[in-house]
Amino acid sequence: MAFLEIVDLEKSFGNVRVLKGINLEVEEGDFLVLVGPSGCGKSTLLNTIAGLEPISGGEIRINGRVVNDLAPAKRDIAMVFQSYALYPNMTVAGNIAFGMEMRGIPKAERDRKVAEVAKMLQIDHLLDRRPSRLSGGQRQRVAMGRALVRDPQVFLFDEPLSNLDAKLRVEMRTEIKRLHSSMGTTIVYVTHDQVEAMTLATKIAVLKDGVLQQFGTPDEVYNDPANIFVADFMGSPA
Numbered sequence: 001m002a003f004l005e006i007v008d009l010e011k012s013f014g015n016v017r018v019l020k021g022i023n024l025e026v027e028e029g030d031f032l033v034l035v036g037p038s039g040c041g042k043s044t045l046l047n048t049i050a051g052l053e054p055i056s057g058g059e060i061r062i063n064g065r066v067v068n069d070l071a072p073a074k075r076d077i078a079m080v081f082q083s084y085a086l087y088p089n090m091t092v093a094g095n096i097a098f099g100m101e102m103r104g105i106p107k108a109e110r111d112r113k114v115a116e117v118a119k120m121l122q123i124d125h126l127l128d129r130r131p132s133r134l135s136g137g138q139r140q141r142v143a144m145g146r147a148l149v150r151d152p153q154v155f156l157f158d159e160p161l162s163n164l165d166a167k168l169r170v171e172m173r174t175e176i177k178r179l180h181s182s183m184g185t186t187i188v189y190v191t192h193d194q195v196e197a198m199t200l201a202t203k204i205a206v207l208k209d210g211v212l213q214q215f216g217t218p219d220e221v222y223n224d225p226a227n228i229f230v231a232d233f234m235g236s237p238a
């Protein structure tokens with residue numbers, strides 16, 4: 001049994017079918033990257049895993065448990081979005097601790113977690129700053145910090161680096177890879193950037209128009225593409 005199982009997943013908005021019978025199995029510790037062109041359904045798929053969108057058919061299982069009707073907060077998942085809106089009037093520490101405060105975690109433990117995560121993300125010297133005085137990359141780290149303190153079973157990332165410039169994108173990519181190797185968490189990561197996918201993934205899923213085109217290791221998808229679309233999209237050697 002895989003850690004995260006997606007079985008015949010269907011999602012429609014009104015009568016528009018956006019996800020068409022998706023099947024995926026993610027093992028614990030996998031770094032699954034979902035790639036595909038804009039509008040193919042990547043965010044929708046991530047949102048259904050997070051429970052932010054109800055599904056129209058099929059099943060999502062986490063650790064053997066069907067989570068179809070489970071509220072997002074009960075899924076043991078943390079999500080990092082592209083638009084990582086931070087609370088402008090709170091410090092970095094306040095932003096990272098806010099969710100824990102809402103969940104009633106005592107101050108001593110909150111402080112300990114904030115310190116631990118800030119150190120991991122190398123923002124421990126910025127804890128008293130407000131977001132307006134941070135660079136884009138630092139803000140993205142704070143957004144990741146907010147997700148990390150939850151110790152989730154699964155991390156979902158929706159194009160977390162697309163608002164950063166090229167240099168920072170490469171730097172944060174390395175950072176995310178390092179976090180994955182050191183923590184061994186299961187990650188599902190959305191990007192439309194095939195280079196990012198090849199660098200980060202242990203498994204790649206290629207989507208087109210809500211249909212899964214291929215699911216495999218970066219090597220399989222790149223060197224043995226299932227069809228012309230995958231070959232073109234991944235820039236596979238001819």
Ligand code: ADP
Nearest residue numbers: 013016018036037038039040041042043044045
């Ligand atoms: P991607 O993240 O791959 O760019 P999305 O998952 O955001 O794609 O969108 C897939 C399709 O679903 C698009 O055609 C989009 O217009 C449609 N869609 C997404 N969210 C909604 C919504 N809340 N209501 C109606 N249509 C939506």
Ligand code: MG
Nearest residue numbers: 042043044158
């Ligand atoms: Mg999207």
